[in-house]
Amino acid sequence: MPTLTKLYSMEEASQHNTKDDCWVVIDGKVYDVTSYLDDHPGGDDVVLAATGKDATDEFEDAGHSKSAKELMQNFCIGELDTSAPVIPELEISSKKETDNYSGNLMELIKQYWAVPVAIAGISAVVGLLFLRKK
Incomplete structure (x- = not known):
């Protein structure tokens, strides 16, 4: 039986941007890294700066090891819903x-x-x- 994957919008993922509730989006997957912030070798500030957007480029630029990429799988909670708009609709002022x-x-x-x-x-x-x- 296939595993059901939870879909999250970028807007929803970006709302989890504090030290007590931190999600990041990398390669179309959503990760809840709250419990890992204190253990992150680069410090929690680096991870917190990557919330609210697709952090794939930042993740790749940091040169993470194969073991770091394997460790990430423990924190995966779902995938990014690509059908949802990335940027919320702008309200036009009168x-x-x-x-x-x-x-x-x-x-x-x-x-x-x-x-x-x-x-x-x-x-x-x-x-x-x-x-x-x-």
Whole structure:
């Protein structure tokens, strides 16, 4: 009887990206490497940086040994569902939202131009006062 393989979307795999719950995708397979993070010779940061994307290139570039590749099989929990979109659909913002962002940006510009101008003005006054005393 064939073994049923669980399929995971990239979005689902990318949600497991912490030291307490870490999945990586390599060569179309999904691995739960949470229990291996402390034992990974390169440190857990290297593995955590590879979550949320297909880490095949990073894995191959690191030059893993044959025994490392065999060890990986212990952590395989399924395969990547290639029928699911890799990138979630982008939401297109409305003109009203864009105008709101533009308005917020203009407010920030209006607020923060005053600080450098005030510093320049105070410096000019202090400079004039200093020159008057001489």
